[in-house]
Amino acid sequence: MTRPAWAAVPKARLAAPGPVEVPPFVLEALARPPLHHRTEAFEALLHAVRKDLARLACVAPDPGVLIVPGSGTTAFEAALRATVPEGGRVVAAHAGRFGERWAEMARALGHPVEEATAPWGEPVAPEAVAEAVRTAGGGGASGVAAVTLVHSETSTGVLHDVRAQAEAVRAVAPEARIVVDVVTSLGVAELRPEAWGFDAVVAGSQKGLLLPPGLGLVWLSERALAEPPEPVRAYATDLHAERSRQARGQTGPTPPVTLVAGAAAVLPALLADGGPERLWATRARLNDALLAAGAAIGFAPFARTPSPAVAAMRVPDGLRAPDVVDACAARGVRIAGGQGPTSATVIRPSTLGWADALDALALAATLESVARELGHDAPYGAAAGAAARVLEGA
Amino acid sequence: MTRPAWAAVPKARLAAPGPVEVPPFVLEALARPPLHHRTEAFEALLHAVRKDLARLACVAPDPGVLIVPGSGTTAFEAALRATVPEGGRVVAAHAGRFGERWAEMARALGHPVEEATAPWGEPVAPEAVAEAVRTAGGGGASGVAAVTLVHSETSTGVLHDVRAQAEAVRAVAPEARIVVDVVTSLGVAELRPEAWGFDAVVAGSQKGLLLPPGLGLVWLSERALAEPPEPVRAYATDLHAERSRQARGQTGPTPPVTLVAGAAAVLPALLADGGPERLWATRARLNDALLAAGAAIGFAPFARTPSPAVAAMRVPDGLRAPDVVDACAARGVRIAGGQGPTSATVIRPSTLGWADALDALALAATLESVARELGHDAPYGAAAGAAARVLEGA
Numbered sequence: 001m002t003r004p005a006w007a008a009v010p011k012a013r014l015a016a017p018g019p020v021e022v023p024p025f026v027l028e029a030l031a032r033p034p035l036h037h038r039t040e041a042f043e044a045l046l047h048a049v050r051k052d053l054a055r056l057a058c059v060a061p062d063p064g065v066l067i068v069p070g071s072g073t074t075a076f077e078a079a080l081r082a083t084v085p086e087g088g089r090v091v092a093a094h095a096g097r098f099g100e101r102w103a104e105m106a107r108a109l110g111h112p113v114e115e116a117t118a119p120w121g122e123p124v125a126p127e128a129v130a131e132a133v134r135t136a137g138g139g140g141a142s143g144v145a146a147v148t149l150v151h152s153e154t155s156t157g158v159l160h161d162v163r164a165q166a167e168a169v170r171a172v173a174p175e176a177r178i179v180v181d182v183v184t185s186l187g188v189a190e191l192r193p194e195a196w197g198f199d200a201v202v203a204g205s206q207k208g209l210l211l212p213p214g215l216g217l218v219w220l221s222e223r224a225l226a227e228p229p230e231p232v233r234a235y236a237t238d239l240h241a242e243r244s245r246q247a248r249g250q251t252g253p254t255p256p257v258t259l260v261a262g263a264a265a266v267l268p269a270l271l272a273d274g275g276p277e278r279l280w281a282t283r284a285r286l287n288d289a290l291l292a293a294g295a296a297i298g299f300a301p302f303a304r305t306p307s308p309a310v311a312a313m314r315v316p317d318g319l320r321a322p323d324v325v326d327a328c329a330a331r332g333v334r335i336a337g338g339q340g341p342t343s344a345t346v347i348r349p350s351t352l353g354w355a356d357a358l359d360a361l362a363l364a365a366t367l368e369s370v371a372r373e374l375g376h377d378a379p380y381g382a383a384a385g386a387a388a389r390v391l392e393g394a
Numbered sequence: 395m396t397r398p399a400w401a402a403v404p405k406a407r408l409a410a411p412g413p414v415e416v417p418p419f420v421l422e423a424l425a426r427p428p429l430h431h432r433t434e435a436f437e438a439l440l441h442a443v444r445k446d447l448a449r450l451a452c453v454a455p456d457p458g459v460l461i462v463p464g465s466g467t468t469a470f471e472a473a474l475r476a477t478v479p480e481g482g483r484v485v486a487a488h489a490g491r492f493g494e495r496w497a498e499m500a501r502a503l504g505h506p507v508e509e510a511t512a513p514w515g516e517p518v519a520p521e522a523v524a525e526a527v528r529t530a531g532g533g534g535a536s537g538v539a540a541v542t543l544v545h546s547e548t549s550t551g552v553l554h555d556v557r558a559q560a561e562a563v564r565a566v567a568p569e570a571r572i573v574v575d576v577v578t579s580l581g582v583a584e585l586r587p588e589a590w591g592f593d594a595v596v597a598g599s600q601k602g603l604l605l606p607p608g609l610g611l612v613w614l615s616e617r618a619l620a621e622p623p624e625p626v627r628a629y630a631t632d633l634h635a636e637r638s639r640q641a642r643g644q645t646g647p648t649p650p651v652t653l654v655a656g657a658a659a660v661l662p663a664l665l666a667d668g669g670p671e672r673l674w675a676t677r678a679r680l681n682d683a684l685l686a687a688g689a690a691i692g693f694a695p696f697a698r699t700p701s702p703a704v705a706a707m708r709v710p711d712g713l714r715a716p717d718v719v720d721a722c723a724a725r726g727v728r729i730a731g732g733q734g735p736t737s738a739t740v741i742r743p744s745t746l747g748w749a750d751a752l753d754a755l756a757l758a759a760t761l762e763s764v765a766r767e768l769g770h771d772a773p774y775g776a777a778a779g780a781a782a783r784v785l786e787g788a
Contacts, residue, residue, distance in 0.1 A: 385775020
């Protein structure tokens with residue numbers, strides 16, 4: 001099955017946990033002539049987008065979700081600057097590449113940082129986070145200004161129980177701000193920032209929102225908004241200043257207007273027929289189908305508590321993960337490999353983008369075919385059949 | 395597996411033998427501001443498109459392929475008017491809905507028409523065509539002005555051996571013009587109009603060319619061009635007048651400029667890495683995979699000589715074809731049902747559009763899942779596994 005016989009015209013498919021496949025009707029919206037951002041038309045668009053974003057994120061429409069030009073990383077930095085005073089101690093809970101990044105970022109911003117970790121593939125236990133807070137800097141929990149958590153750790157495929165982690169933190173440090181990376185969980189896994197007592201959640205456009213990258217998203221709690229650090233060391237991304245601007249349909253920095261137009265196209269589609277609850281169920285089922293397909297041919301799940309954003313799996317003995325990734329790429333399917341310590345052993349296919357059950361079935365069948373090509377014993381139909389069982393609820 | 399759990403945002407897939415899925419890079423070309431058609435820029439575009447069309451159709455670049463604003467039917471009428479004198483006798487070979495249409499069209503244009511037929515699902519034998527020509531109108535072969543053939547009969551999924559049919563006709567009526575419907579075979583199945591002694595071939599944009607409908611295509615033989623009917627009863631679609639215009643990069647009627655721009659985007663991609671021969675092999679393999687998938691779960695091939703444009707199959711006893719079509723549609727997959735006498739018993743999924751092996755695998759798995767949903771015994775993975783065997787050449 002060589003590439004020339006694989007397609008009439010090569011079809012590139014993004015099956016990695018971001019950037020993701022964007023629906024054509026969103027591409028069409030992105031291609032329209034950009035609105036000027038100081039117009040009533042753009043104000044109305046921003047209002048509509050922020051209203052839908054609040055619904056997707058399960059937060060009250062006021063203050064709602066703030067948009068930040070840039071990536072999820074830009075937005076995370078804005079969230080830290082908006083919630084943690086200069087020099088405030090930070091505890092970073094991580095067991096993967098993205099959680100590590102927030103520890104690095106906090107250090108770079110001048111904060112003393114303690115870490116609560118677990119082996120890759122495992123979640124960080126709520127007790128471990130609480131313990132790190134309790135013992136932070138020798139000064140105890142009262143000296144901790146903020147704790148960073150990661151909901152869906154994209155590098156390992158682990159979904160953290162951030163609700164339990166936050167509860168454990170509150171029990172020992174009720175004043176510590178809880179800043180949560182929801183980059184690959186917003187619109188993908190159950191997330192209730194207000195009910196779960198978070199102070200900030202941070203996401204980006206290029207994951208569950210089915211948009212290109214370029215739009216960061218931050219929600220802040222009433223508490224975080226009421227007590228800003230003095231001073232807020234930010235200008236373009238000063239979220240406290242943005243709050244009142246965006247409530248009026250305006251922004252300080254020039255917003256990425258075409259991405260806002262794209263968001264206006266995609267959000268009603270994402271929220272149709274049941275809102276975020278339906279999305280969570282759909283995403284979980286698609287990802288479970290991929291995991292079942294892998295398991296049926298010897299690719300064991302890597303994450304102990306899998307995130308619906310990505311189906312991280314260990315390649316069987318005798319296979320190398322980069323070879324699997326390359327063989328998929330030769331078929332026009334871009335899956336992700338493992339990162340860091342798992343680069344030789346883990347693959348990360350994903351239905352995070354504009355994907356449906358047919359994509360999950362095709363990915364399952366492709367993985368099976370690739371495994372055969374690489375000399376692994378994968379019976380014809382085993383992976384696709386296992387995926388079908390999950391998708392049919394059998 | 396209800397629709398709400400099937401996709402995060404519903405994904406509509408065209409898996410019928412036209413209209414077909416158009417690649418995004420072609421949609422992008424279609425969305426560009428239209429060129430004025432009386433400009434050097436458009437002349438250059440038309441030259442490039444006609445050069446590539448000639449390569450795709452395996453004909454010399456001069457006179458090459460003429461474009462006709464309209465559908466394949468518009469183009470077929472233009473081809474008849476360009477090749478058959480008023481009142482000339484026509485023999486139409488058909489065993490399906492599209493071949494019947496050319497008989498109806500010839501009658502509507504005032505031609506006496508004889509027919510050579512076969513049961514649906516069977517090809518019309520070359521001997522049957524020759525016999526119809528020999529006995530036409532009681533006057534014999536010398537009274538036959540033209541014979542219409544259908545290469546890929548989309549309603550039944552039959553690929554005709556048009557080369558043998560044409561040879562059989564020439565043996566009894568060497569002067570009869572041979573006009574061939576290649577609507578779903580151009581760029582899909584082996585086609586050599588010059589080498590096979592045809593006088594006209596007719597296609598449209600919305601099939602193997604991966605474009606929206608709106609652009610008809612006609613190639614005429616040197617013989618047909620040298621001896622036009624006197625008079626040619628056509629104006630906007632007078633192909634003899636168009637020949638010299640299009641050789642200069644111009645057209646009589648205003649051409650569908652955006653579709654020409656779309657053709658300029660798609661043709662180099664279709665012709666890359668091996669030209670039409672690679673396309674024919676790819677198309678056949680994808681369609682064979684669908685047929686094998688169906689056969690593995692009791693859907694027998696309907697066509698005795700299958701066209702790579704469509705995988706017509708009989709539904710198993712106990713299933714109704716419209717139910718299968720509807721159940722696929724509920725999953726966002728638009729396959730075709732049977733036409734006319736086969737409407738209750740035949741389905742026609744297709745990888746004719748912008749499809750690759752992943753689409754074939756997903757279609758196979760979907761058909762299997764739908765069969766189960768409708769109460770048919772289809773083992774998990776049977777259809778997808780059978781498709782994978784074909785795609786891998788196992």
